Amino acid sequence: MKTTERRPKQRPRAGEVRLEGQPVSSGVAIGYAAVAHEPAPPPVDMARSDCDPAHERTRLHDAISRSVAQLGRLHDRLALLPEDGQVEIGSLLEVYRRMLGPSRLRRGIEARLEQGMLAEAAVMQETEALAALMLAPPGRPAPQGEDAVAARRRAGEFREIGRRLVRNLSGTPYRSFSALPDGAILVAEQLRPADAALIDPSRIAAVVTEEGGSTGHTAILLRALGIPAVLAAHGLLAQVGRRTRLVVDGATGRVIVRPSSRTAAAARVEVASYARERQMLGRLRRLPARLSSGEVLTLQANLEIPAELPMVAQSGAAGIGLLRSEFLFMNTDTLPDEALQEAIYLPLIEAMAGDPVTIRVVDWGSEKNSDALSRVGIGNGGDANPALAVRGIRLLLQHRALLETQFAAILRAAHAGPVRVLLPMVSLLEELQAARDIYARVGRRLRRRGVKIPDPLPPLGIMIETPAAALMADVLAQEAEFLAIGTNDLTMYTLAADRVATDVAALYDPLHPAVLRLVRMTADAGLRQRRPVSVCGELASDPLAVPLLVGLGVRSFSMHASAVPRVKRAIRAAAMDDCRRMACRALEATDGQEVRAMLAQYAHTLQHPEDG
């Protein structure tokens, strides 16, 4: 948590005030504010260059030891966190611990000490320089899309470890949350991930901060802890004093300061209904994804990073429908070799205990970029239209060693449980054929070497994410063993609207009948060729859309683990006849709005057996 020393000395105004922040973790809470302050470290003389390097080195090493011990104590607390919080904070602590070890950061700080700098100044300058390097790598375009999010997170990690070292160098204490009253709403200027890990979710009703964003570690951790939270509620601290009453809605980002009695009463109703909803979603975990008319569907989880695995187990998902293997190439300067990849796939497959794991070989290009791949000259090469350039399977077929390594690692791990292998961005039959040949060759090579791999090889399928692939799905399905519809990219390519560009966001509509017609064609092709068809784009996590996709012929869905219970609830209330009727109407609709209105109307009529 950052110091609140610069807080404006305004007196909180009387009367209800409504603020908007970033919704980070859903849930409604009503309670009294507990404003968390923290003493600021003393100012640092950044200009000094006459310090004794040996003395400053000793101070630095002491501060590092203290930081390592603090992180160790935090690590000991992990067992008290829910499972997904344990994973999030555990991997973050590991990042911090590595930074404090023989790292580039440490070498950089020590080099600055040799120039006579004060240890605090050396730490601040070096962590800031590394953060800036993450955000704007020299000689390369600034990171975009998911890379920009990862870069911001990494920059935040450097700054955070810098703040910890400076605090320990100056002996400035931290603030603990143990003294906060039960049921308080924690209010702070900013909350560090390590602070968030100290929060006891059974005692803190909600968290609101002035700064922060929805994609950082703190946000992820608050979600994992299940604490309603709103970050970046600007103007909050000027409004809130000791024991100011607040209503926080973590789903909308709304914060109401000093709610009127009417607002407070409405909030209490929402708090109670939210608690009921959570209970109901928890119960759904063990129930089958069965339509009210009896047909059973498959709901699986998408996995971006292995740390999400416990969430998959908690969600009740029947396996992993899409493992995006891009994480292997992120935040690293070196390409992951066969052994490293195998070591990562193996525990994932084992953890699924017999449920299938679909591993998509790396989908680089478009808005995604990787340091490790750029280093060996593989990237999108600054194309004017990277989404239409060399990406996905095109890139892998140009750099076959990459594909061979990944196939071999997957095949080596495949003895641990059912696996499927997925090719990204296929638009031509010959791409599938070329990849299949390589797959078979890698299999033969491993067998010759005596490596135990499944016989026959695990199914090899393709993503349907270009209009060409959807239109040719009947041809592709003769050779692909399964089809996975990526509605994110399929929408982008069908409507010619970039999925990450805000100025065409209004055109990007996965419920547009043009996209739905391609989904229907793909589902029909799968049915004719007896190939399983799933949807693994974001549309699969929309409870409103899934009954429509069922009507279009899809029987398997893969989504973020947190969406599984809500989608299951929607499925259990829907009947196949209604799904089919909606599909017919949607295919005849003129735009996505018409489809959405129809789905909303249908959702209104549904009776949910679990809501009791």
Ligand SMILES: C=C(OP(=O)(O)O)C(=O)O
């Ligand atoms: C699942 C998909 O792939 P990506 O990882 O590009 O979102 C998709 O495009 O829907």
